[in-house]
Amino acid sequence: MTSCRAQPSPLTGRRPQHAASSRPRARRGARPAAYADADLDGLFTYCLSVMCEHDAAIAALGEALALAERQQERGRRPEAPALARSWLYALVRWCCLRRLALQREQGVSAGPRAVGEDAQRRRELAMLAWAEAAGTTQEQREALELAVRHRLTTAEIARVLRLPDEAARALLTTANCEVERTTAALAAVDSAHCPSMAMLSGDDRRVLLGPTLRRELVRHVDECPACRLVAQRAMAGLGWPGTAPAGQTRLAVVRAPRPAVHAARLAVRRARAQQGPRWDRWGFPLPEKDRAARRERLRGRAVTGTVVATVLAAPVLALWAAYRGGPVTGEAAELEGMSASVPDEVVEEGGGPGRQPNGERERRRPASPDEPTEEDESSGPDPEPSDDASPEDREGAGSGTEEPTTPAPGELFVDVATTGSGTLLTLTVSGGSPVDWSASTDADWLLLGRSSGTLWPGETVVVEVLVDTARQPAGPWQGSVFIQPTGARVTVEGAGESPDAPEEPPDDPSDPPADEPSDPPGDDPVPQPSPV
Structure with missing residues (x-):
């Protein structure tokens, strides 16, 4: 009796040792996360302060995290660790501003809505109140929020707001000055020594303090000696305006609802149509207004290119029409002109x-x-x-x-084009014989680049008409340029500057006017029309 041992079946694909050896390699090659969990609270607080509504803030934060992961996968996020926080805040800022712009276009209000845990959400919104910053502008308030609540440095704030470092520093300084004035006014309110101040502030001054009430309080402190003395004592520890204790103030940060934020992030990642910003060379998003300005510049360049192409094509079309024997100005061509x-x-x-x-x-x-x-x-x-x-x-x-x-007589055609420097007259001859042409003007302040010449069939010449600003009359004026032998008349209009003082009397009228530029001696500058 013989016994046989079952042979193992051959394995398909990679061997087990290959798969086992690839797993540690994949773990070693994994990239770091696009964001840290500790950053979610600050990012959500920033979105909530901008959107003023929890659901909109959650959606904006989820979109920003999806953008961060996408840029991380493509290897386009900033590599310097010092840019990590400012990059994330720039992403959430771009998402919030884009959503606010859509709400304005659709006419949707961005106020808090009474849904879900309304009481808890209202308490979280109340945590974002900052009475001392009531007198700041929108730009100053945003810079202060990033500096005080989110603890960003001046360089990071400059990257988030897309400002130079000096501009960001100046913005923070002016904002701190406004915070100092408000803090001094609130100190005078707390002293309760002035009946007028008590009448203005009321009982709960921090909740009701707004830009209008703050302006009245600051003006009263400037005018009332007693309140001004209290304010000076309260701000005695400051060495220079702009160094307010706002940098040492601790402001509350709202905890982010992580399940809802991750659900919003996954919804954005799975969406087919995904809208993203344009990125600068450092990987930061460009604001929508920069994109709009760029589109306007491209549209302006396209229009300018079309105008330039039209102006440059005019002489070419005139020359082509001359060779074809057809007129430029639309008159019917005669058979004799094509001999x-x-x-x-x-x-x-x-x-x-x-x-x-x-x-x-x-x-x-x-x-x-x-x-x-x-x-x-x-x-x-x-x-x-x-x-x-x-x-x-x-x-x-x-x-x-x-x-x-006998060859057919030549025909002279005139085309007029206006440029920034003057007027261009394009003269073209079609026919079987040359044409002696001449140009003259009835205004001594109009200068002609050429006044006469001879054109053979198919040739084109451009006569430039310039304005002598020293000789042109004050106010609106009108001059004419006559082209012979066609008898064409081109009207040139303009306006001179009105003098503040009466002009000096002109020179002796017997003196001849200045010679117009003409061809070399021997040619009549204004020849009479030759018989055709």
Whole structure:
């Protein structure tokens, strides 16, 4: 009888020793947590002081913790340990401000609601009251809260509020001065020596103290000698204004409801649509107003680029229209303006090669066997147009032999563009012959970059019109620039500065005006229109 021992079945996948060896390795490579549990109370207290409602504060804190974990997983959180607290407070501040902006857009009030443990929540909100800070502005109060209640340093406050260190220090100093004045006024109230002060303050002065009541108390202390003496004795230990004992004051911190906060964090992590801020180079979130300003700058650059592209494209379009033989200003183009010489064309029915203008070729059909050829036309009289010819053919045939040999006159087109430095006149010629142009003005304070010249077909010249501010009249003025031979008139308007004192009498009117910039000597600065 033989016995056999059961063989172990082969294992699939990795061997057990590999899996066992990978577990310690995973623990060693784990990153530290994005936040510490000890920071939750301070972060929740900050959210509660901003949102003034528990559910909104819990949602804002959960969103901030989800953002912190996401940045931690991506390796984009600040690496310096000194930036850890300020980074977390910057995240909760961004979430709170974003939610407040949404509430303002939707018209939802941010006051406390009577739901759940209403009495406990109201007590926690009352713990955030700070009577001595009643006279501070919103920015000063936020800086004081971070410094006194949350024990952040000046450098950390500057990073949270996105301020330079000097600006944050100055903000804290002015806030401490206001706290000192309020503390002195409350000391005068506690003394109960002044009936007027007792009438202003009432019985429970710390709960009812607001910005208006605080302003009245401080003004009374400044005016009443007895109250001012009490205030001076109360603040005698301070060496300099701005060094109030607020930095040594201990303010209450509300305990965070951790189960609700973690539930809000998980809800944000599992949401498909997640909205996050833009980050600066140090990993801190950028405020929404910075993003709005950036969008405005990008929109302004896009509009500026469109305007510049339009201005730069105007001469190109004018040149393209000139080469196409079409007008720039919208007038109907004539056939004579498109004439040009082309290569030889073979004439049918035994005719020899000969040159024919392009415009004539477009207006006339090929010769038929019954019509005479070019050789017959050169030796005989002008033929009469046939009866079956179209009106265009009759007009072309009746024009004689002068039209094919004489090039069509050129046409001058003017385009006007206004820039920051002046007015630009773009002159373009289309046709079969050059055009002698000239520009003149009826205002001696308008200066022309060029006053005359010759343009060949397809060429473009830009004439710049500038304003001599020393010679322009005071108040609104109007001048004209005349372009010949087209007879175009361009009106330039502007306004000079009104002088405070009467101007000196002008020079002798017999003196000739200053010469306008012109071409080299020999050219008439303002030539007469040449006959077309």
